[in-house]
Amino acid sequence: MSAFLSYAATLLVYLGVNTIACWGLNLQFGVGGVMNFAFILYQAMGAYITAVLTLPAAATQVDERYILGWHLPWPLPLAGAAVAGAALALAVGSFALRPARRDFQATVMLVVSIIAATLVTSEQGWFNGSQGLFGIPQPFAASLGLGIDGYYWFFVAVTAGAALVALLGTDLITSSPWARKLRAMRENADAAAALGVNVRAESIKAYVIGGAIAAVSGGLLVEFIGAWSPAAWGTGETFIFFVAIIVGGLGNNFGAFLGAFLVLGVFLELPTYLPQFASANTEESLQSAAIGVLILAFLWFRPQGIFPERRRRLSRLVPAGVTEPVVTQPTVVQSAATESAALVRDRPQEQRGPAGAVPRTQAPAAAATRAPSARLAVSELRRGFGGVNAVDRLSFELVPGQATGLIGPNGAGKSTALKLIAGAIAPAGGQVLVDGTDVTGQPAYKMARLGVIRTFQHTSEFAKLTVLENLIAAAPEQPGGTLGGALLGRRHARARQQELLGEAWALLADFQLTSLADTYAGRLSGGQRRLVEIMRSLMARPRILLLDEPMAGVNPTLRLTIEEHMKRLRDGGLTMLMVEHELGSVERVCDSVIVMAQGKLLATGTMAELRGNQEVVSAYLAG
Amino acid sequence: MSQIVLSLGFGLVTASILALGAVGFTLQFGVTNLFNLAFGETMTVSAFVAYLAMVSLHWNLWWAMAAGGAAGMVLSLLISRLVYLPFLRRGTSQFAMVMVTVAVSFILKNVLQIFSGATYYSYQLPPERPIRILGMVFDARQLTIIGLAAASLLGLHLLFKYTRLGKAMRATSDNGPLARSVGIPTDRVVSAAWLLSGLFAGIAGVALAVDLGTFGSTTGGSYLLPIVAAAVFGSVGEPYGAVLGALVIGLASEVAANYDPQLKDVVAFAILVLVLLLRPDGLRAGRVQMRAEVTA
Numbered sequence: 001m002s003a004f005l006s007y008a009a010t011l012l013v014y015l016g017v018n019t020i021a022c023w024g025l026n027l028q029f030g031v032g033g034v035m036n037f038a039f040i041l042y043q044a045m046g047a048y049i050t051a052v053l054t055l056p057a058a059a060t061q062v063d064e065r066y067i068l069g070w071h072l073p074w075p076l077p078l079a080g081a082a083v084a085g086a087a088l089a090l091a092v093g094s095f096a097l098r099p100a101r102r103d104f105q106a107t108v109m110l111v112v113s114i115i116a117a118t119l120v121t122s123e124q125g126w127f128n129g130s131q132g133l134f135g136i137p138q139p140f141a142a143s144l145g146l147g148i149d150g151y152y153w154f155f156v157a158v159t160a161g162a163a164l165v166a167l168l169g170t171d172l173i174t175s176s177p178w179a180r181k182l183r184a185m186r187e188n189a190d191a192a193a194a195l196g197v198n199v200r201a202e203s204i205k206a207y208v209i210g211g212a213i214a215a216v217s218g219g220l221l222v223e224f225i226g227a228w229s230p231a232a233w234g235t236g237e238t239f240i241f242f243v244a245i246i247v248g249g250l251g252n253n254f255g256a257f258l259g260a261f262l263v264l265g266v267f268l269e270l271p272t273y274l275p276q277f278a279s280a281n282t283e284e285s286l287q288s289a290a291i292g293v294l295i296l297a298f299l300w301f302r303p304q305g306i307f308p309e310r311r312r313r314l315s316r317l318v319p320a321g322v323t324e325p326v327v328t329q330p331t332v333v334q335s336a337a338t339e340s341a342a343l344v345r346d347r348p349q350e351q352r353g354p355a356g357a358v359p360r361t362q363a364p365a366a367a368a369t370r371a372p373s374a375r376l377a378v379s380e381l382r383r384g385f386g387g388v389n390a391v392d393r394l395s396f397e398l399v400p401g402q403a404t405g406l407i408g409p410n411g412a413g414k415s416t417a418l419k420l421i422a423g424a425i426a427p428a429g430g431q432v433l434v435d436g437t438d439v440t441g442q443p444a445y446k447m448a449r450l451g452v453i454r455t456f457q458h459t460s461e462f463a464k465l466t467v468l469e470n471l472i473a474a475a476p477e478q479p480g481g482t483l484g485g486a487l488l489g490r491r492h493a494r495a496r497q498q499e500l501l502g503e504a505w506a507l508l509a510d511f512q513l514t515s516l517a518d519t520y521a522g523r524l525s526g527g528q529r530r531l532v533e534i535m536r537s538l539m540a541r542p543r544i545l546l547l548d549e550p551m552a553g554v555n556p557t558l559r560l561t562i563e564e565h566m567k568r569l570r571d572g573g574l575t576m577l578m579v580e581h582e583l584g585s586v587e588r589v590c591d592s593v594i595v596m597a598q599g600k601l602l603a604t605g606t607m608a609e610l611r612g613n614q615e616v617v618s619a620y621l622a623g
Numbered sequence: 624m625s626q627i628v629l630s631l632g633f634g635l636v637t638a639s640i641l642a643l644g645a646v647g648f649t650l651q652f653g654v655t656n657l658f659n660l661a662f663g664e665t666m667t668v669s670a671f672v673a674y675l676a677m678v679s680l681h682w683n684l685w686w687a688m689a690a691g692g693a694a695g696m697v698l699s700l701l702i703s704r705l706v707y708l709p710f711l712r713r714g715t716s717q718f719a720m721v722m723v724t725v726a727v728s729f730i731l732k733n734v735l736q737i738f739s740g741a742t743y744y745s746y747q748l749p750p751e752r753p754i755r756i757l758g759m760v761f762d763a764r765q766l767t768i769i770g771l772a773a774a775s776l777l778g779l780h781l782l783f784k785y786t787r788l789g790k791a792m793r794a795t796s797d798n799g800p801l802a803r804s805v806g807i808p809t810d811r812v813v814s815a816a817w818l819l820s821g822l823f824a825g826i827a828g829v830a831l832a833v834d835l836g837t838f839g840s841t842t843g844g845s846y847l848l849p850i851v852a853a854a855v856f857g858s859v860g861e862p863y864g865a866v867l868g869a870l871v872i873g874l875a876s877e878v879a880a881n882y883d884p885q886l887k888d889v890v891a892f893a894i895l896v897l898v899l900l901l902r903p904d905g906l907r908a909g910r911v912q913m914r915a916e917v918t919a
Contacts, residue, residue, distance in 0.1 A: 099899060111852070114888070239725060296706070300710070
């Protein structure tokens with residue numbers, strides 16, 4: 001009986017430790033999309049640091065060598081492990097997270113993990129080589145005098161306490177506005193950057209926190225076992241943790257717990273109960289192969305895992321005052337934006353083309369004109385790809401508060417020009433000036449923070465975020481939108497979140513999409529996704545809006561709706577630059593038009609003027 | 624000094640094998656945009672197939688290597704058709720696809736291990752007379768491997784430059800959707816890329832087993848690191864860049880191994896880190912970026 005009880009206690013400790021580790025990985029991968037293929041390295045590192053902080057200075061007569069040996073009281077060794085894990089993650093993350101592609105990042109981390117394993121087993125002075133460390137004193141074991149069984153159960157309690165702290169901490173983070181940014185990044189890093197998220201910095205932060213959590217889990221394990229051996233932390237172990245959170249459900253803390261239980265507990269312990277039918281090596285290989293099959297099976301049949309990420313129905317939290325009136329009385333929208341009413345220009349109607357089905361209004365779309373419009377000028381902008389000059393000495397200036405069209409045949413360099421302006425790609429030469437300040441070569445997120453917001457040619461919604469979340473994720477200045485803010489708790493973020501919910505709801509009402517507020521954006525039609533993207537860019541407080549083919553792939557009715565919104569934004573005084581092939585829309589929306597061909601500026605003027613321009617007409621025919 | 628010249632010789636052999644592997648890896652990536660972490664296992668399987676051909680059919684090394692190459696082609700195409708393509712058609716995300724390739728690698732490696740046991744195998748090739756060239760020492764087999772790598776790369780160059788298939792591959796690599804829309808049968812091009820990649824993996828796998836002397840179920844997988852480093856050095860998806868990367872990493876790691884054998888992998892890793900710090904998306908970033916825009 002006693003043997004069974006201590007076995008049960010051991011399993012519980014393992015379950016707790018693995019669950020904590022899975023929460024760390026879930027924060028990195030499930031929430032942040034960072035594929036930490038070096039995960040086991042952090043657990044091993046935490047275990048080692050805990051060991052050497054607990055052990056007294058290395059005795060020279062015994063054949064055991066290690067660094068530090070500070071003999072610190074509990075729980076300082078665990079805290080040291082967390083710091084070391086975070087530091088290692090910072091170091092590794094600062095180069096491994098540089099490539100934009102996640103599969104590159106993952107591979108680099110895998111490489112880090114393999115190299116580290118090689119170094120640790122061969123390094124005698126620091127890590128005692130492949131022998132590892134042993135005789136690590138268990139915390140309070142001597143002073144408690146509980147006996148072996150009693151101590152096991154005491155450690156179950158310690159692990160449970162640590163797990164509780166980890167759960168509260170990760171829950172605080174994953175429910176914060178910062179985690180919403182992480183999830184947006186996970187879904188579409190480029191789009192997140194275009195809305196002002198510093199993708200690399202935020203990825204590194206998620207990576208660092210996950211690394212610290214993993215290190216603590218490793219520390220707990222080494223305190224329980226009392227020994228540390230590099231062989232126990234093989235590179236392949238990383239994938240078992242990945243399997244666990246994929247099976248349990250990515251982005252879901254309960255799923256991560258369940259995965260730890262099912263995969264790291266039941267699945268790996270099972271062979272002990274089955275009769276041995278082959279050699280130990282063969283059984284181990286079979287188990288590893290089965291893990292591969294498990295990954296494929298889950299990614300095929302249930303990629304979201306047993307407990308999928310929780311869909312956050314934010315519409316329930318929308319402040320009561322905003323909900324109903326906006327839908328029925330559009331005037332509320334107007335009053336919400338009165339602070340910038342001065343910017344709303346009174347435009348003569350007759351200069352415009354035929355109005356669409358939606359009645360013209362002078363009301364700017366909810367948040368659009370909060371920020372004063374900016375001036376944008378580019379001069380001599382250049383960028384080539386493999387010898388082709390995609391953009392060749394392009395110069396123009398946008399009239400503030402006006403809508404400008406950017407047209408030209410396919411391959412003229414229009415989209416590249418937008419990307420250069422928005423900082424998505426770096427120019428080879430030339431200047432981009434916003435309000436007279438040179439901002440050439442600034443990365444996309446900084447341009448977004450300056451108010452230069454770009455939409456994408458291909459739909460770029462954050463698929464696994466609801467429509468409402470898509471909108472709120474884009475808003476700047478959220479107190480809970482940083483890691484520090486997230487740690488300060490929900491109360492700290494609440495007021496601003498309420499405000500943003502109201503703002504987003506008003507925008508949804510304006511676009512008549514409130515019924516879709518809690519739907520995952522990935523489930524919308526192509527046209528609806530376009531609308532989400534436009535609303536999202538408005539939430540980002542644009543001072544200059546760069547639209548890359550907003551009408552592409554949109555049905556004619558919705559196209560008219562989008563046109564109406566564009567016109568209202570224009571009438572609200574927002575500076576816009578719109579790349580579009582639908583020339584009718586360009587004519588109706590844009591005050592003036594820039595024509596590009598073969599990377600160069602060909603002509604500027606109103607559509608009517610350009611129609612008479614022989615050069616423009618022939619460029620189109622040639623293109 | 625002579626020691627360094629000597630290790631340059633080893634470096635050339637290593638670089639040849641690396642180049643075969645890195646070109647195969649990067650070629651397939653360039654066309655299909657999939658980072659295939661099961662590439663090393665294709666190498667291992669081919670090494671075993673060559674072993675079987677030599678031991679049970681008594682083929683000579685070069686015919687056995689051809690058999691290994693053929694096995695690589697078949698395996699590579701099978702994996703892509705039976706596993707990767709179905710997942711891609713389902714719209715599996717980029718990072719889930721990496722997990723899929725990891726899973727395939729796990730399955731292949733461990734199934735191999737079940738059949739091969741945890742032991743190491745050797746082609747039992749008789750020792751050959753050393754040949755001295757410019758202070759470097761080779762044997763005939765190593766020279767053949769270098770020649771074979773050079774010939775394969777030349778063949779690939781001619782394929783790219785002068786054949787319809789090669790041009791179609793380059794077009795698909797540069798801009799898949801555009802290639803499809805101008806009537807290039809991208810499906811067949813993708814299959815061809817998997818076949819070619821498998822062929823390169825197969826030859827590289829057998830050559831690696833020859834060079835190392837012994838091999839086992841984990842040999843190819845553990846060689847993936849320098850292959851990826853070479854591919855990243857040359858900007859992933861760029862066969863010519865991969866050759867350059869293979870040369871740099873092959874030579875540097877063998878010279879470093881002079882001082883400490885442990886340094887071999889560390890050097891490859893250090894070069895990888897350096898490249899990532901200087902140019903996160905590879906040395907020749909321009910074309911890769913163009914491709915990224917298309918696939919985004």
